[in-house]
Amino acid sequence: METFYDVHRQYDWEEVKASILAKTEQDVLVALGKPYRNIEDFKALVSPAAERHLEEMAKLSQQLTQKRFGKTIQFYVPxxxxxxxxxxxxxxGFNSNNRVGRVTLNHDQIIEEINAIKALGFEHILLVxxxxxxxxGFKYLKEAxxxxxxxxxxxxxxxxxxxxxxxRTMYEEGLYAVYIYQETYSQTRYPxxxxxxxxxxxxxxxxTPDRLGMAGIHKIGLGCLLGLEDWRTEGFFAAMHIRYLEKKYWKSKYSISFPRLRHFPGSFEPNYLVTDRNLLQLILAFRIFDQELELSLSTRETPVFRDNVFSLGITLMSAGSKTVPGGYAKQISEVEQFAVIDNRPAQVVREAIEKQGYEVIWKDWDQSLQFNFLNHAH
Ligand code: SF4
Structure with missing residues (x-):
């Protein structure tokens, strides 16, 4: 059976990169003017030539997002x-060579975390x-x-x-969405x-996303760790991947996240710094390319960036995140997987969003619709 691996192997990383860099202003204008964009248009939208058109892209992206999702942002907590x-x-920081305290929450500890998180108002939880x-592994997660x-x-x-x-079993247990990040699509650099x-x-x-599609998982999320390799080329492969999945597993919905490595003294140094403008361009390109896509922004980003950018294409945000097991009930912050940069409590993030005329949704509306439909059907 064909998988995305067979598609991926038909492309050469360096050739793709060169073809993105060769896109012209005319290509960008053509892409912006179309009602439906193909992968060549996506290349134009992430090219250096599009950098002069960020404002136009932002307006279009905002318009397309509001048309499909209204002025809403969904909240989740990890x-x-x-x-x-x-x-x-x-x-x-969690890699097996690091001597950090290893913690796997037992049932009582999970219940403590649930209680602490419920008190914050969340209805959508991401298990990490x-x-x-x-x-x-599988057995632990099924019980959790x-x-x-x-x-x-x-x-x-x-x-x-x-x-x-x-x-399939996870789906039957009630798992709604699975996020799986390729980190980099460069097979040469991946090892x-x-x-x-x-x-x-x-x-x-x-x-993995092929297996998720075959299992009928409702929502499948992809992402690259921005900063490992050239972000424009990563974007191209992720966009190809999304389009491939959408055609093949058309019952599932899709999501893309934008985790970005930052420069922190003493930690892993990104090879390719991705600036705020670069990240914005990538977000806008994805929205203009695909209006159905969930675009997600985590607390790895600064409050200023999140407040300025969410209304331009984002539909899902985390808030008040703790990235250490037991972090909500015990307020621990050591040995985090990555540093949370937007440390504001969820309610403060909510207020910042509402100030811009947006509504915060604490549930996933697709799932709400599905449940409503099922309730009516019975
Ligand atoms: S990124 Fe995930 S898989 Fe890799 S070391 Fe960290 S926790 Fe483990």
Missing amino acids: LYLSNDCTNQCVYC TGEHPKNC IRLIRPHFHCISAEVAPMSTEEY EYHPGGVKANFRYRLE
Whole structure:
């Protein structure tokens, strides 16, 4: 069976990069003027030639987003269940070579976290674990979902890749969305960042969204770790990936996230600094390319950036995040997977959003519609 791996191998990274850099202002204007954009148009929108048209792109992106989603932003909160991991991603604080205290929450600790998170008002929770098959693999997650399901309207997960069968079981247990980040689409450079563990297998990771599609998961989220390799080329491959999935697994919905590596003394240094303007251009390009897509922005970004950019295309945001297991109930902030830069409490972020005339949605509306439909159908 064909997977995205077969599509990916038809493209040469350097050729794609050169073709993006060669896009002209005329190509950008053509892309902006079309009602439906193809992958060549996407290349134009992320090209240096489009940098002079950011304002125009922002207006169009905002218009398209409001037309499809209204003036709303959905909120979610991540729940870190475990920082145990057998992988060696060189950019991550949880990598198995790091001597950090390993914690996998037991049932009582999960309940404590649930209570602390519920008090903040959230209905959409994202379960996050490291990748440790024994300590926080399929069985652990299945039990965790059973425990968490009655308390939240919507459960998503950002966990180790699984088999199609395992995803089917998760779906039946009530898992709504799965986010799986390729980190980089450069097969040549991938091993340098992922020297050991299951994640070292580029192909297995790249084919994970195919397995999610086959399992019928409602929403599938992709993303690249911006800063590892050229962001324009990463964007192209992620856009190709989305379009491939949308055609093949058309019942699922899709999401894209924009995790960005920053320069922090003493931590992993990004090879390609992605500026605020670069990130904005990428967000706008995705929205203009695909109006159905959920675009997600996390607390890795500054309050100023988030407040200025959310209305230009974003539809999903985290707020008040703790990226350490037990962080909500115990207020711990050591050994985080990544530094939270927007530290504002969720209610403060909500106020900042509402000040701009937007409504914060604490539930996932697609799932609300689905449940309403099911309720009416019975
Ligand atoms: S990025 Fe994920 S898989 Fe890689 S070391 Fe960190 S927790 Fe493990």
